[in-house]
Amino acid sequence: MAQHPHPDRLVDLGRAAGDLGRAAAATGDELLDALTMVGDHATQRAVDNAVDVLVAALREVSADMAEMALVLGSRGSSSTVQQHLGDVLPSRPQGPA
Structure with missing residues (x-):
């Protein structure tokens, strides 16, 4: 695969993603932390459903952006990717060594 003419731009875009x-x-x-109880059962169900839909959409955005960051970072030069990879990807717990 051909190298991108501006790999730094891809890494920067990956970082932004x-x-x-x-x-x-x-x-x-x-x-979710700010969700309050409204008292009325029907209203509470409507609020809960709306919050659930919004939180699910935000989680999808988060997952898609993590994937995009990984893909864009891998398209940059290897030295640039190594330099910025920690900033681009969300931190993940490390397993036993």
């Missing part, structure tokens, strides 16, 4: 994904995930978590 990673940032967007992390922001979407954080927003979904904050939305």
Whole structure:
């Protein structure tokens, strides 16, 4: 596969996608934390359903942006990717060594 003429731009775009994904995930978590009880059963069900749909959409955005960050980062030069990979991808727990 041909090298992209501007691999730094791809890595920068990947970093921005990673940032967007992390922001979407954080927003979904904050939305769930801020969910309140409204008292009326029918209204509460409507609010819960709307929040569930929005949180699911934010999780999809987060997953898609993590994937995009990985793909775009892999299209950059290997030295540039190694330099920025930690900034682009969401942190994941490390297994036993």
